[in-house]
Amino acid sequence: MSTTRQTGRLRIIGGKWRSRKLTFPGIDDLRPTPDRVRETLFNWLQPVIDGARCLDLFAGSGALGFEALSRGATSVVMVDRHPEILRSLQENARALGADNVSFVNADGLAFVGQPAPAPFDVVFLDPPFAQNLWQTCGERLEQNGWLTADARIYLETPAAHTPLLPANWELLRSQCAGKVGYHLARHHVDGAQ
Secondary structure, X not given: OOOEEEEEEEEOOOOOOOOOEEEEEEEOOOOOOOHHHHHHHHXXXXXXXXXXXXXXXXXXXXXXXXXXXXXXXXXXXXXXXXXXXXXXXXHHHHHHOXXXXXXXXXXXXXXXXXXXXXXXXXXXXXXXXXXXXXXXXXXXXXXXXXXXXEEEEEEEEEOOOOOOOOOOEEEEEEEEEOXXXXXXXXXXXXXXX
């Protein structure tokens, strides 16, 4: 059971909202992607983030989704099951003037267990570490049409954990920072280069 503690703060690293500070609920199992990791991740995504449709599954603090919007993503769908977190994400979107973000109050795993209304170019997959959901989420993203032919999938894991990927995902990058492992995969379908 998660408990609430003091409000957390994060800073957008780059793009049009660079240096803007956001707050998020102080919930024990809510851990925003560290600044250093986000900087590296968005350097990796730089060739594809501008104009991308993004899915921030298990959105939490919103650090990844808001960073993507700041750096030129066309739209972001943020999914989280905690009403308090969703309210915070909506408040942060209003504060930034972000009108190209939508919010879904749902469990991330259940959400991708249904057919996708449209595929995404970039998916941020950062579930609670204790639940070990990476492989199941990956399979559901794949089976239910959530990914474009050349989608990028970001996975954040404990440092010692390398997630099992679906057969047609290629691991492009993988690094560790302290207790966090972070990985970027690419989705391939027949005929995609």
